[in-house]
Every structure is written in structure tokens, then in C-alpha cells.
Amino acid sequence: MGAVRRFLDFLYQASGVMAALCLIAILGLIVLQMLARWTGEVFPGAPNYAGYAMAAASFFAFANALAHGAHIRVSILLNAVPPRVKWLLDMWCFGLGAAIAGYFTYYASTFVYWSWKFKDVSQGQDATALWIPQSVMIIGGGLLTLCLLDNFFHLLLRGEHRIVRDTVGSNAE
Numbered sequence: 001m002g003a004v005r006r007f008l009d010f011l012y013q014a015s016g017v018m019a020a021l022c023l024i025a026i027l028g029l030i031v032l033q034m035l036a037r038w039t040g041e042v043f044p045g046a047p048n049y050a051g052y053a054m055a056a057a058s059f060f061a062f063a064n065a066l067a068h069g070a071h072i073r074v075s076i077l078l079n080a081v082p083p084r085v086k087w088l089l090d091m092w093c094f095g096l097g098a099a100i101a102g103y104f105t106y107y108a109s110t111f112v113y114w115s116w117k118f119k120d121v122s123q124g125q126d127a128t129a130l131w132i133p134q135s136v137m138i139i140g141g142g143l144l145t146l147c148l149l150d151n152f153f154h155l156l157l158r159g160e161h162r163i164v165r166d167t168v169g170s171n172a173e
Contacts, residue, residue: 008150009067015143016064022057026050045126052133059140063147069163090155098148105141112138 029050036043065071078086114120116131151161 008146011143012063012067012147015060015062015140016068019057019061019064022053022060025053026057029053045124045128048122048124048126048128052128052136055133056136056140059136060143062140063143066144066147066151067163073163087155087159090161091152094148094152094155094161098145098152101141101145101148105138105145108134108137108141 029046033043033046036046078089081089112131112134115134116129120130121127122130151163155161
């Protein structure tokens, strides 16, 4: 079980690294577009690529953010109730969150499938096959679903979730 745990933690961390790389790509695209304008050249599709990278950064960051306690939680309520009620509320939240994320991921995959099947391309100058940037929704949604299920089952079997808050100066959950 330790190997699975290490793999899941690695996966959540890798998704955060991918999100950071997407943000760096956005910076690079903006700088290249500025340089192109200053030199009188055109960088076709740069705004579209920056948009794809922003969407990718968001979706890749979901699981990493959940694993590190960066998602919003109603800690005031959770800290005010008895431990058994807190456990039930956490179970309900992780279960419902996993169901919603799984539902999203399933329907995102059908959306991507039809974009691929109809050979749908972006309407900008780049004419990118849309199933390529849309596939990030499936990856990010799947990782978020996995992370929610991971916390759900950890809470069910061990009595506590795995969310670890790593913000500086905060002791609250």
C-alpha cells in the first residue's frame, strides 16, 4: 500500500508542476508576442495558445491544490461540531465532490470525443484541433476525482482525510 500512496502523492505533485509549467508557458507566449509586435512581426495564434495554457494550468492545479489544502473549506462549521459529525460532514463532502468531479470528467470525455470525431478546430488563426487542449479537462478532472476518492477512502478507513495545509502562518484547517 505504501507504493500506491507514494505514486498518488507523486501524481498530485506532478500535476502541480505541470500547472506551474503552463503558467511559465503563458509568460513565454506573452513575451514572444510583445517581441513580435515590437519587431513588426505577427505571432499567429499566441492569444489562443495562452488561453489553452491557462485552462491547462487551472485543471492541472486542481488535485495538487486539494492535496495541499488550498481549496476553500468551511472550517468554522467543521471545528464547531463534535468529531463524529465532522467525520460525517467530511465523508459527505468528499463523496459528493468525487461524484460531481467524476460526472464532469465523464461528460468532458464525451465532449472531447465528439470534438475529435468531427475534427473540430479552433476558429482563430492557429486552427488547432480542439480535442488536444480539451483533453486537459479529462486529465485534470480525473486527477481531482482520484484525489477526492483518495481522501474519501482514507477518511473512511483511517478516520481522517489526507489534506495537509502548507500555508505559512496558518494553523487552521
